[in-house]
Amino acid sequence: MGRAPCCEKMGLKRGPWTPEEDQILIHYINTYGHANWRALPKQAGLLRCGKSCRLRWINYLRPDIKRGNITKEEEDAIINLHEMLGNRWSAIAARLPGRTDNEIKNVWHTHLKKRLPENQQKQSHNPKRSSNKKQSKMEDAEQEQQDPIQTTNTDRPQCSSSDTSSFTTSDNNSSISNATTNHDMSENNNNNNADTPENNLALDEDFWSEVLSSDNSDEIIGADYDQFRLSLSPLVTQEEGVLSSSSTMCHDMDFWYNIYSRAEELTELLEL
DNA sequence: AACTTCCCCAACCGCCGTTAT
DNA sequence: AATAACGGCGGTTGGGGAAGT
Structure with missing residues (x-):
């Protein structure tokens, strides 16, 4: 038997989020946190499924999201990391504080992929990735051991906005953390x-x-x-x-x- | 100005691994 | 040990704006 759908579709809103919904979600998470995504929308009074709330928060509403265009340095880092890690967007994102896996994935597909030579584009996926996720996590750990400067754990605290290591330039767009490769x-x-x-x-x-x-x-x-x-x-x-x-x-x-x-x-x- | 095509990106879908029961 | 629930991830889609004709 397959898994039950993550949420009942009946009566739940889909599509773009309104500013009002954003405010409700932000306020709720700031007050109560997000221990249980599935229960969150009900408790917050949102007609969304938990997954949708989670995605909205992770990819858009989190306070530590870095806004603005990807810098040249970040692009280079993404290219290098992709070469090492393949399509493991969350692993790549973990090395680029303030950037989300979704954002990096989008940047890759819309800009960076085109820069690769054609033969590399064709075989660009997962040069190091094993089909087994457990195995790939071990690879992450292994790599972290070899390269302690980089982080592989998304749970690891990242540089906060108040930390001077995540330097912000005047236009707010050309910053990159030294956490990058x-x-x-x-x-x-x-x-x-x-x-x-x-x-x-x-x-x-x-x-x-x-x-x-x-x-x-x-x-x-x-x-x-x-x-x-x-x-x-x-x-x-x-x-x-x-x-x-x-x-x-x-x-x-x-x-x-x-x-x-x-x-x-x-x-x-x-x-x- | 009107229409078409292209591009970007937010959001959704379905699968997988982990955890709880 | 088996099953269900949940969170997280990568692949994909589609709406909307920009660019081109």
Whole structure:
């Protein structure tokens, strides 16, 4: 016998959500949480099935959703991650804080897939994915062990909006967390001479004294800073490797200043 | 201006793994 | 151990706006 449908269709609303429904859902979840999606709509007074509520919350209403276009850096990260993980959108999304699996899936199908050579497009699905989900979770764990900088667990706390590691630029669109594939980024950067560690020290002590003394560094950091962090990724990789640190996902401004301060030393180590 | 085609993305569907009974 | 319920995931669809003719 097949599984019962997730909800009775009778009397339940479908299709786009109205602002009123959104408000009800947000208010309910903020007040009571979402321990039980199935029961939620009834308790909240929504004529929706639990699945629909969950999807709406996860993909649109969550407060930590990052709005705005996918940045070039994020696109590159998605491409790299897709190469490693295949169509495991939630796993990819877990590495891009603020982005949802649905969003990444859409971006992939509408933009990024087209960039692949045709033969890769044809066989683009699940190069590493096993048909067995348990197996693929083990692969995730395995990979996490090899690469502690990345996260594979969606339950793991992600950088909050107040965390300076998820730097927000002035236009709110060009931010990317260092949770993104540092290794991948560094690979990209290594292929791009403009971003070698030697070239990334455009931000000087004046910049740092301003940032570190500011109460709201978000206001003064911008695209240069994002570029800076990105270009320092290889050094971060080195730092994490050398110190075998517990690798907190969310490095703060002090961390980046430390990397900046030790750029020479880390570059040397990197070259060894 | 009217019509058609294309593109984007929110939402739905169905399946799977986990958990509770 | 078997079954049902649930949450989560990836694949797919279709409405609506943009672009093209």
